[in-house]
Amino acid sequence: MSEFIKKYPTIGCCGLDCGLCPKYYTIGSSKCPGCCGSDFFNKHPSCSFITCCVKKNKLEVCADCKEFPCSKFDGFDAHDSFITHRNSISNLRFIKKYGMEEFIEQQGKRMKLLDTMLKHFNDGRSKSFYCIAVTLLSIDDIEKALKKCEEIKTDDIKIKAKILKKFLNSSAAKKGTDLKLIRKMK
Numbered sequence: 001m002s003e004f005i006k007k008y009p010t011i012g013c014c015g016l017d018c019g020l021c022p023k024y025y026t027i028g029s030s031k032c033p034g035c036c037g038s039d040f041f042n043k044h045p046s047c048s049f050i051t052c053c054v055k056k057n058k059l060e061v062c063a064d065c066k067e068f069p070c071s072k073f074d075g076f077d078a079h080d081s082f083i084t085h086r087n088s089i090s091n092l093r094f095i096k097k098y099g100m101e102e103f104i105e106q107q108g109k110r111m112k113l114l115d116t117m118l119k120h121f122n123d124g125r126s127k128s129f130y131c132i133a134v135t136l137l138s139i140d141d142i143e144k145a146l147k148k149c150e151e152i153k154t155d156d157i158k159i160k161a162k163i164l165k166k167f168l169n170s171s172a173a174k175k176g177t178d179l180k181l182i183r184k185m186k
Helices: 048-056 086-098 101-121 127-136 139-149 157-174
Strands: none
Touching: 048 101, 048 157, 086 101, 127 157, 139 157
């Protein structure tokens, strides 16, 4: 099977924001290339979404399917893995309504904001938090938090990270959102 099946590996066929995932920003052999990206099938087992959407129906994302949303999505956004699932279905609905190009443009803005956070505010313990924040908060809220951080007069990365997290958590709280992964109850 060809390695480059999907045109946009930063969006999972299931709607996950692969381009905003901590594994996408990992350095080394455990780095994920995104959904069906280069060398994906040598690193990851396939999933039922890829089997149905990409392999069987030759679609980019499930939003392109006439049966979307199907039963595969029942409870899919109720729990997270190492990446939040909370926006997966809304991402697909956005794609269905506005198109893939508009989604990729918005996601690209989020990826640039995440890159800024990782370059200037990563204390070595914040990557997952920042990935969740850029996925769940509005672009405007993220930009405002980063703008406030421009006023920080320290080079201490731990202090900078703590302050940015405070601003992001405050924005999330105002919207009733928690910037933590939702784990499945045992």
